[in-house]
Amino acid sequence: MxxxxxxxxxxxxxxxxxxxxxxxxxxxxxxxxxxxxxxxxxxxxxxxxxxxxxxxxxxxxxxxxxxxxxxxxxxxxxxxxxxxxxxxxxxxxxxxxxxxxxxxxxxxxxxxxxxxxxxxxxxxxxxxxxxxxxxxxxxxxxxxxxxxxxxxxxxxxxxxxxxxxxxxxxxxxxxxxxxxxxxxxxxxxxxxxxxxxxxxxxxxxxxxxxxxxxxxxxxxxxxxxxxxxxxxxxxxxxxxxGVSVTQINLLLNTVFASLMIGGSVSWLYAAERMSELPLGLIGVAIGTVILPSLSKSEAQKDDISFKKTIDWAAKLIVLVGLPAAAALFMLSDVLMQALFMRGEFSLRDAQMSAVALQSMAGGILGFMLIKIFAPAFFARQDTRTPVKIGIISVFANMIFSVIFIGIFYLLDKPLHGGLALATTGASFVNAGLLYYCLQERGIFRFGAHWKKLFLQFFIATFAMLAVLYLLLPYFPTDASQWRRILILALLCVAGAVTYGVVLIATGFRPRQLKHG
Incomplete structure (x- = not known):
């Protein structure tokens, strides 16, 4: 029940x-x-x-x-x-x-x-x-x-x-x-x-x-x-x-972006909003639901239920987060053109926003994993560990920002793309260190069954990307907004169906998502 x-x-x-x-x-x-x-x-x-x-x-x-x-x-x-x-x-x-x-x-x-x-x-x-x-x-x-x-x-x-x-x-x-x-x-x-x-x-x-x-x-x-x-x-x-490092990193991006050319804040905002779509649908939802459950398991000293809840949440996160990150990277240009290119938001604005989204897309999986790894510590009333990791992550974001802005400057690329890429790097630093501590303390680790799961998820994601790559040339960049949105929706459906079919063909079954 x-x-x-x-x-x-x-x-x-x-x-x-x-x-x-x-x-x-x-x-x-x-x-x-x-x-x-x-x-x-x-x-x-x-x-x-x-x-x-x-x-x-x-x-x-x-x-x-x-x-x-x-x-x-x-x-x-x-x-x-x-x-x-x-x-x-x-x-x-x-x-x-x-x-x-x-x-x-x-x-x-x-x-x-x-x-x-x-x-x-x-x-x-x-x-x-x-x-x-x-x-x-x-x-x-x-x-x-x-x-x-x-x-x-x-x-x-x-x-x-x-x-x-x-x-x-x-x-x-x-x-x-x-x-x-x-x-x-x-x-x-x-x-x-x-x-x-x-x-x-x-x-x-x-x-x-x-x-x-x-x-x-x-x-x-x-x-x-x-x-x-x-x-x-x-x-x-x-x-x-500890729990808000992602937001601190994004806010630092705003500080840096205010020093760049006009529009940089808006371009980063558009990219953040698109990246937050899968994060909000699954990452935030699962993080919200599992915290009371983890807290109850901890209060009852039920370690088995505690681990099974994290494992169940991680399956849903990777199932959705991996293809979502890959699809946003592949479709960044057409997404911005289809959804935002209208009125005062020009083609250049759409292209500049797409640069930020490409750099930010890879971090979606990291952001989502943070949403389930951090509550595992807070449910045990351990705030010190996420805080220490959060401090490391913020410093990593600052270092990555300097490095990537410098690289983008040398390559004559829009500098706000370097800021977005720094956020991606910092998210994986944060998620990786949280998981390392969970594993070292025996709280949670990816079991043997995850080897097959990871392989299935990667094969299905690769197949989805191949289909999207083949279909992208048919996107009508000069069509009306409603037609662009319709074609974009068809692309998303084609990618999602491919991902689901190939995932099932590799042996994955929906019953594997049952809690426990």
Whole structure:
């Protein structure tokens, strides 16, 4: 029963995430079509990336990874009343910290923009626009962090639908802001700032009914002396770095990109959004679902179930991540032309975004593996190991950035491609070191059955690439956008069918994906 529930929960999160990602893709097509690449769009992306980065750092990243294991332990050992007290005290502490941070950032917005986008300093219009947008968007961090808090509670009680649906509201608000409200503003892009803040509040509100059903909609109270709160903060502080290294690396790319030619921030953004599609559909979904399960296994000291859960998650990750990375690399040009080349987003913008996507595609598998390896440590309330590895990964990203930017400069290639390639390298450093520690400590290792699995996955991926290579010349670069999208969809279907057929021909069977 528990095994089927885990798979069902994954499907719920994945399907809701798919809806969110599809709407996110529509959102990006609309934004880039309305506002183009560079100029105001660069300003908005920097302003939005700061609270969004902190959201993933504090809320969905470190806080969730620290809070869920402690909450799971309280569920197993204590009464509902004790759980309610933990929820009340934790929400009070979180709201106080985030409210203070929000006020500080709004007051110091110009200095924050200077820190995160130093290249804007000599462009007054872009700098001032980014500053105002940061003040509008930053309250989103408070709302979305409380949303993540509520989601963590619901996920611990196997309620995944509402938390997974919440991001849909962000996409709908931003699409509405760009198409409906932007023309009403003297500076149209300001509409996106309001849309982001409003979406955060809406995402929080839709969690409240289910919290009430679980009898966990309790009033916040500040009490940093509470044992559970102290443990969460103790686990959270190092986890801030360990679980969000990918986002730190991507943010460093934004800092570097702000110093490059106009449009670099937007080109990297378009590539990141495409690479996040498979990451969000499978990597984030599985990482979200397995953390409560791993935490429960750890609380019950069930090492066998713990290992089987990671092994099951790894199968799904490699099954999807390997062909997704290969396909995004092969289809990077046609993807950008089919989806984004419209309105203010030109052919050059599509080509420059494709350069970043090619460099970033290889890291998708690394990003996805991090999503299941890191929770294995956090479920055991071990935050030190991911932190140490995270520090190594960030330094690796900086070193790779210098090396690859230098290589791209010597080869006369767009420099932002070097930044994307550095992120790919850092992701594998991170995932590789996490796996090494899991293996050395006897927590998890790829067993003998993985030799055959890896061979099957690679053969099927190679066959898929061969078919895509043969079909690519038929892509109509000068056709209408709808026809380009249709042909792109057919290419994707052909690649997916080839991958599935060849995978089954090698002896792989769907029953191998059963948990345990």
């Amino acid at each position: 528990a095994k089927s529930r885990l798979f069902r929960s994954t499907m719920i999160v994945s399907s809701m995430t798919m809806l969110s990602r599809i709407l996110g893709l529509v959102r990006d097509v609309v934004l880039l079509g309305v506002f183009g690449a560079g100029g105001l769009m660069d300003a908005f992306l920097v302003a939005f990336k700061i609270p969004n980065f902190l959201r993933r750092l504090f809320a969905e990243g470190a806080f969730s990874q620290a809070f869920v294991p402690v909450l799971s332990e309280y569920k197993e050992k204590y009464s509902l009343q004790q759980v309610q007290i933990l929820v009340s005290r934790t929400s009070g502490a979180l709201m106080l910290i985030l409210s203070m941070l929000t006020v500080v950032v709004i007051l110091l917005a110009p200095w924050v923009i200077t820190l995160f986008a130093p290249g804007f300093a000599d462009q007054p219009d872009k700098f001032n626009t980014a500053t105002e947008l940061l003040r509008l968007t930053f309250p989103y961090l408070l709302f979305i962090s409380m949303t993540a808090f509520a989601s963590g509670i619901l996920q611990s009680y196997n309620r995944f639908a509402a938390p997974a649906f919440a991001p849909v509201l962000l996409n709908l608000c931003m699409i509405g802001g760009a198409l409906i409200f932007a023309p009403m503003f003297d500076t149209p892009i300001m509409a996106l700032g309001y849309a982001v803040a409003i979406s955060g509040l809406l995402q929080l509100l839709i969690q409240l009914p289910q919290l009430w059903q679980q009898k966990l909609l309790v009033a916040p109270k500040v009490d940093f002396a509470h044992e559970g709160v102290r443990r969460i903060l103790k686990l959270m502080l190092p986890a801030i770095f």
